[in-house]
Amino acid sequence: MSARHFLSLMDFTADELLGVIRRGIELKDLRSRGVLFEPLKNRVLGMIFEKSSTRTRLSFEAGMIQLGGQAIFLSPRDTQLGRGEPISDSAIVMSRMLDAVMIRTHHHSILTEFAAHSRVPVINGLSDESHPCQLLADMQTYLEHRGSIQGKTVAWIGDGYNMCNSYIEAAQQFDFQLRIACPEGYEPDPRFLALAGERVQIVRDPKQAVAGAHLVTTDVWTSMGQEEETARRLAHFAPYQVTRELLDLAAPDALFMHCLPAHRGEEISQDLLDDPRSVAWDQAENRLHAQKALLEFLVEPAYHHA
Structure with a gap:
């Protein structure tokens, strides 16, 4: 099984990740100019969803169609997966019929086991451990608005869960400092922290995390x-809500991101997504472009020597 x-984020080199993000910007430009580009004609992506989804489903499905291919939505309710097939x-079986598989799952072990037996690329569409596709979109958004994130400081405010774990990996791969402000008992996975070393710092005070930061980001307090x-x-x-006043402590050119869906009045103040520093809508759109670049990178090469 030689599929990538x-x-x-650690499955790619830092250069490969940067290449995918830059390609995402190019594909976004092609789409905005109405250029038809269909490198994945007749390719089929299978999408397995154990958890509900808006952006992940839309972006992968629309992305495959825009690249000339197709996507098939599979839920455990409608397939043998939900009835206990190993x-x-x-x-x-699926990898003999499909060209790639995207999985959104409760348990990361399902992804690793599926990948171990798949002859085609498997993509993590979110697990309890990480959300690498979201980070591609986030990093593309930062690059578009502010240039390279290398050497910058990012503040993560809130729950040290899957998104936070992916930010820890991003700090290593994209070479930035990460400050995580989370309540006691909600720290990120120690395995991720151990790999990141001094690149990541955990603090309790959101103000301390945000001070001088170039990117401030958060997520819902209660995940699926x-x-x-x-x-x-x-x-x-409650003390970890991101407000305009908290953002004022960040660098003058700081950006605010949220992977959505957002619970206004909880992790963010009611008006935060309307703040000029918020790029959450660009970030959401960039799921489409970054994932198209990812699909092109993973799926197409298999057919060069078929």
Whole structure:
């Protein structure tokens, strides 16, 4: 099984990641000029969703269609996956019919097991461990607005969950400093922190994290699958709301990002997405362009020597 997978940012070299992001900007330009570009004609992406989705489904499905291919939406309710067929068996069969598989899952182990038995590229569309496709979009958005993020400081405010883990990987791959402000008991996975070393700092005070930062970002306080913890989380995270006043402590040219969906009045103040420093809508759109670049990178080469 020699297929390249994209289960985490660490599956690519730093140069490859930068190449995908720059390519995303080129593909965005082609689309804005109405240029038809269909390198993935007759290629088919299978999309397995265990969790609900708006941006991930739309961007992969629209992206494949725009690249000349097709995408098939698979939910566990409608397939044998939901009835207990072993992941390995599903992977073997699906990868004989498809050109790539994108999986959004509760358990990262499903991704790794599927990839181990797949003859085509497997893409992480979000797991309990990480969300690397979102980081491609975030990094593309920063590059478009401010140039290279290398050497800059990023502040993550809130829950040290999957998005935060991917930011820790991004700090290594894109060479920036990351300050994480999270309540006690909501720190990111120690395995990720160990790999990042001195590049990442954990603080309790959001003001300390944001001071002088070039990019400030956050996510919902209650992720999918944690709904029963909502009330407890609201109490713990209340001091971690990102407001315009908090953003004022960042660098003068700071950007604010949110991977959406946003809960206004919780992790962000009601008006924050309307702030001129917010680039959340560009960031959401860039899921489409960055993932098209990713699909082109992963899917096309397989056919050069078929």
